[in-house]
Amino acid sequence: MTQLEHRTAPAVSPAIAKGLAGVVVDTTAISKVVPETNTLTYRGYPVQDLAVHCSFEQVAYLLWSGELPNPDEVARFVERERAARRADRSLIGLVTKLPENCHPMDVVRTAISYLGAEDPEEDDNSPTADHAKALRMMAVLPTVIAVDHRRRHGLDPIPPCPDLGFAENFLHMCFGEVPEPEIVRAFEMSLILYAEHSFNASTFTARVVTSTLSDIYSAVTAAIGALKGPLHGGANEAVMHDMLAIGDPENAERWLRDKLSRKEKVMGFGHRVYKDGDSRVPTMRDAFFAVADRTDGEKWVQIYRILEDTMYEATGIKPNLDFPTGPAYYLMGFDIEMFTPIFVMARITGWTAHVIEQLESNALIRPLSEYNGVPQRTVRS
Ligand SMILES: CC(=O)SCCNC(=O)CCNC(=O)[C@H](O)C(C)(C)COP(=O)(O)OP(=O)(O)OC[C@H]1O[C@@H](n2cnc3c(N)ncnc32)[C@H](O)[C@@H]1OP(=O)(O)O
Numbered sequence: 001m002t003q004l005e006h007r008t009a010p011a012v013s014p015a016i017a018k019g020l021a022g023v024v025v026d027t028t029a030i031s032k033v034v035p036e037t038n039t040l041t042y043r044g045y046p047v048q049d050l051a052v053h054c055s056f057e058q059v060a061y062l063l064w065s066g067e068l069p070n071p072d073e074v075a076r077f078v079e080r081e082r083a084a085r086r087a088d089r090s091l092i093g094l095v096t097k098l099p100e101n102c103h104p105m106d107v108v109r110t111a112i113s114y115l116g117a118e119d120p121e122e123d124d125n126s127p128t129a130d131h132a133k134a135l136r137m138m139a140v141l142p143t144v145i146a147v148d149h150r151r152r153h154g155l156d157p158i159p160p161c162p163d164l165g166f167a168e169n170f171l172h173m174c175f176g177e178v179p180e181p182e183i184v185r186a187f188e189m190s191l192i193l194y195a196e197h198s199f200n201a202s203t204f205t206a207r208v209v210t211s212t213l214s215d216i217y218s219a220v221t222a223a224i225g226a227l228k229g230p231l232h233g234g235a236n237e238a239v240m241h242d243m244l245a246i247g248d249p250e251n252a253e254r255w256l257r258d259k260l261s262r263k264e265k266v267m268g269f270g271h272r273v274y275k276d277g278d279s280r281v282p283t284m285r286d287a288f289f290a291v292a293d294r295t296d297g298e299k300w301v302q303i304y305r306i307l308e309d310t311m312y313e314a315t316g317i318k319p320n321l322d323f324p325t326g327p328a329y330y331l332m333g334f335d336i337e338m339f340t341p342i343f344v345m346a347r348i349t350g351w352t353a354h355v356i357e358q359l360e361s362n363a364l365i366r367p368l369s370e371y372n373g374v375p376q377r378t379v380r381s
Pocket residue numbers: 019230231232233235264265266267268269270271272273317320321322
């Protein structure tokens with residue numbers, strides 16, 4: 001049995017909210033998901049509008065401060081972000097010592113943990129300190145991911161460029177050039193759409209860790225572990241592995257029906273909160289189609305459409321954000337194993353906003369469980 005196949009779950013009493021489904025555990029002012037109207041807002045702004053009108057840096061500022069920056073504020077923020085991009089020699093040394101065949105998510109997780117280890121202020125959980133640490137993690141992580149990408153291809157690192165925006169700089173550090181503006185824009189939109197999504201599994205993980213009054217690096221390290229799984233962020237990689245296995249549009253419908261007949265999950269479809277489609281998908285689907293137009297990607301668009309239509313017709317289930325980002329990142333030239341680390345680059349803004357919010361009115365997160373093991377018994381000596 002693979003990890004994605006169904007297992008027979010033990011019976012649970014009706015009082016138990018398995019997987020915390022439908023349970024409201026706290027308030028948040030950072031983002032709001034309304035499945036009934038298919039809306040997602042960050043600090044009150046519809047995410048589709050932010051994706052069209054804002055840079056990723058402006059969205060990061062918004063998530064952390066609650067307001068979009070004015071021109072002076074954004075200039076100061078961008079200057080600080082650009083100044084913090086360089087990874088020091090010890091961090092690069094650590095990255096390059098990790099096995100080349102480990103998953104890049106292992107590298108990202110280790111890098112954040114290392115940033116905590118070398119920060120003498122690691123345990124300063126004041127809002128000022130946490131904002132500074134969040135900005136540093138956001139700024140340096142793309143450098144780490146790009147260094148890791150290039151060493152796997154036997155290439156020397158390209159240092160961050162202070163003249164380029166966040167998205168452009170990352171693409172330049174990976175590929176040695178800034179792609180055409182439509183590709184950069186599609187990439188930046190994906191980062192904005194990935195940045196935040198209320199109490200998803202990885203954000204909730206970050207909040208659980210924070211609730212013990214642990215430090216922000218520990219919260220982000222744990223969140224990365226939660227995001228890696230294929231039921232969460234890891235689905236964007238699984239989508240592309242599936243599309244490559246399908247290979248040709250004429251195989252797509254049969255492949256999907258066979259998968260459903262084996263009662264296997266189709267990666268990139270379904271959502272715990274949205275039951276009638278993910279609010280972010282139309283924007284990202286258009287961005288993927290724009291990338292495909294410029295990269296000879298018509299075959300992947302056809303496979304996308306067939307899977308989407310067949311899945312809806314067979315089950316009524318619609319795609320989530322990982323479905324269009326998978327092929328979009330592939331066509332941009334990223335290795336599949338980089339897709340979830342890119343998700344981390346974006347979501348680190350949301351996670352850290354939640355860490356800061358959790359600390360503003362903290363309560364230890366500790367639910368109850370119903371014991372269903374063997375009855376109490378006696379140790380015989
Ligand atoms: C950015 C993100 O993290 S978005 C999520 C990315 N994850 C994926 O794409 C993985 C695939 N999707 C899934 O596994 C699920 O849809 C989840 C985990 C995301 C959410 O699921 P849950 O709310 O826990 O619902 P659950 O998994 O119980 O599904 C409910 C029913 O829909 C079916 N279903 C849901 N998603 C899928 C899917 N992708 N493929 C096939 N069937 C599915 C289930 O089999 C189940 O059917 P049943 O009631 O007959 O057993």
